[in-house]
Amino acid sequence: MSLSVEIGDLTRVEADAVVNAANSLLLGGGGVDGAIHAAAGPRLLEACRRLRKTTHPDGLAVGDAVATPAFDLPASWVIHTVGPNLHRGQDDPTLLASCFARSLDVAAELDVRSVAFPAVSAGAYGWPVSDVARIAVATARSWLAGHPDGSPREVRFVVIDERVQHAFDDVLGR
Structure with a gap:
């Protein structure tokens, strides 16, 4: 099992699955969500629309996750998750x-x-960023410890700049 952090472009990462910081509508947006939708191509939006018509008609709840194929991304899967929005008063760390x-x-x-x-x-x-890094790493460590023989075996945090990387490095003890 491994946990790592790197600066990079999530849309170019060679991993089996990439996680999309989606909004609850699952229909694209800004930031990571917009970049993933743009790089994956129009079939990703079609797949997300199918999810909305079938299993998630009210959208995806904060803290939940669902997968679609990755289409034109180097990954095989996109796992969409909706993070809590602090600006909307969603300040419960258990949601994150x-x-x-x-x-x-x-x-x-x-x-x-x-x-x-x-x-x-x-x-x-x-x-x-420091809270996200602490919660992300602690959750991944706990999850991996509880699944010692399962998959995934490698968890990578792909971040946008040195400031975010340093926050994750601090928590990872590097």
């Missing part, structure tokens, strides 16, 4: 932890070896 845990649950159901996460809720949703 649930984003990471539920995404790992979905990754395990897909039997993927590697999954790459952004810093969910650290951007436009206003959560402090």
Whole structure:
């Protein structure tokens, strides 16, 4: 099992699954969500529309996760998760932890070896990077410890800059 952090472009990461910091509508947006939708191509939006028409007619709940194929991305899967929005008063850290845990649950159901996460809720949703790093790493460590023989085996945090990388490095003890 491995946990790592790197600066990079989540849309170019070679991992079995990438996690999308989606909004509850699942129909694209800004930031990571917009970049993933743009790079994956129009079939991703079609797949998300199908989810809205079938299993998620009211959208995806904060803290939950669901997968679609990755289409034109180098990954095989996109795992969409909705982080809590601090600006809307969603300040419960268990909701943020649930984003990471539920995404790992979905990754395990897909039997993927590697999954790459952004810093969910650290951007436009206003959560402090240090809190996101602490919660993300603690949740991933706990999840991996509870699934010692399962998948995924590799969890990567792919972040946008050195400031975010340093926050994750601090929590990872590097």
